[in-house]
Amino acid sequence: MGRSVDPSIEEEIPGLLSEDGTWVSRRLFFDADLYEIEKHRVFARSWLMVGHESQIPNPGDFFLSSMGEESVLVVRDNEGKVRVHLNSCPHRGMPVCREDRGNTRTFYCVYHGWSFGRDGALAGLPNQRASYPKDFDKSNLGLIAVPRVETYCGLIFANHDAGAVSLDDYLGDARWYLDTSLNRRAGGIEVLGVQKWRIGTNWKVPAENMVGDVAHASASHASIFQIAPGDPTFDLALKSVLEYGRNVALPGGHGGTYRVYPKDDTEGRMPGEHVIREAPGVGEYLASVQAEAEERLGEVRKHVKIATCTTFPNLFLLGSNFTFRVAHPRGPMKSELWSWVFVDREAPQEVKDAMRKFYTMTFGPGGMFEQDDGENWEGVTYGASGIEASAHPFHYGAGLDAGPHPELPGRVSTVYSEHTQRNLYLRWQELMLQP
Amino acid sequence: MSQASNSAESTLISLEEQRAVEQFLYREARMLDDRQYTEWLGLLADDCTYLVPTRENVQAVRGKPPVTTEDELAGLAYYEDDKLTLMAKALRLGTGTSWSENPPSRTRRLVSNIEVLRGEAPDELLVYSNLVLHRSRRTDEVSQFVGQRRDVLRQTEKGFLLVKRVVLLDMNICDSSHMGNFF
């Protein structure tokens, strides 16, 4: 995976973006040298989301995940603590876990039979007496731990940088917005997963899409609006995007497109929202928990909804489709999307079922929206990469009106603005400039 | 879904029935390959359900029975549809703006290993078959989706209708941005 990089690229990083981020080099989306540097300067320093606590409720529960390109093992130990280990045997590197999830006492390496406890410590060493001295110290031959593991609303984040700021500080005001989907009820959320699919795209393309690309919706997703002709709630949703939609850029490269509905509006007008509200039990459920959500979120946030957002670098959340997902980098022009559905833990099963079905109908590789997104993201990556084409940077100049807002944290604009994308790439460049 | 029984009684299917089921599946495959989505919707019962689950890698425990298909089913499916949502998906393909399928991919469905059993209701048949969906897309993108179908067909005056389909694809990770073709 690691390869050396021509050092002259260092001198080019400052020129990849214009000063305010309006012009972005196409090389960000296909260049193998930049991709190699990103592994160290972006992915090895950022808080990366690996999964949700509800996937591993009991001691010994585990699942495989990924941090950047590397496989990691997420496990709950006997004390109930969530640990993240590299899925690479300390002896010769064989993956010690070769299944997607399960429950186990020990992780057994099938090459030479070393075994490791739930806490990662080396527990069993075959032929120990014949191989090693009596007082052999096994304490530094356990699974390689990812040094920092912290959670937010049950989302498990890990960081390879032992000196990184806390997850809370890293997320900053992104939490204020994430809460509107994840923290509506005291019982929190639970998740179901994982859909996994590969797209021939650089990971930044889905990141910039979900950080606030509202402009793509009416062209990319025209088919959806066509099959619901004359549906007044769809029309209302579309019209209200300009009125109530706000794109917000936050420090740290985070951002998203949100909807801020009028104070007297509790119905919601996200495109397609009426479809899920009409499913059996859902409208009643949402109405019945509205007071609790308002109590928890407060006066301003009770009207705020996430359309789509990106938590830097590669975690995305779509509020009205009940999903969060990660774009794992798999090469300069390849990503693997891992997608989960989230629902309130205390919701009735009927409501959970309806939300899950609504998600699979619309999103994932078989969903009516997301197939067309994938088509565009592959096209963008391919189209960026030509020798001649790559000399011409992309323009991210739409919407120059972003500024402070009386109620919302961050820099705020209406939706047809690319300032959240400029913010994402400026943060990316800031990290890439730190050796 | 219950496993196929080997008992003679459950396999008492006439040659005519076996042939009729085969012809139904071949016709259905041709309709989908020829992009006749409206006609295809006509083969679905109003109470039709359609499930394409994700498949996980699961390890057998030493000394315990081998891993079953059911052990590998994760919960979150790629498709979890009913007739209404299948209609929406099929109609979308005819809009001219479903960009992942416009220009359309070229598909070839190979259906084999057709095993016909009596269903739970007297007018229903349980049908197992294997599917290879070969797809050529754009200039040179080729994908293969391989799996087992577990269908329930209902005998009606108009012929068979598909009441239930579970498609157990063998892949763990979908190696394409688009699996919007029907299986």
Ligand code: FES
């Ligand atoms: S590689 Fe794991 S025990 Fe040798």
Ligand SMILES: [Fe+2]
């Ligand atoms: Fe989209």
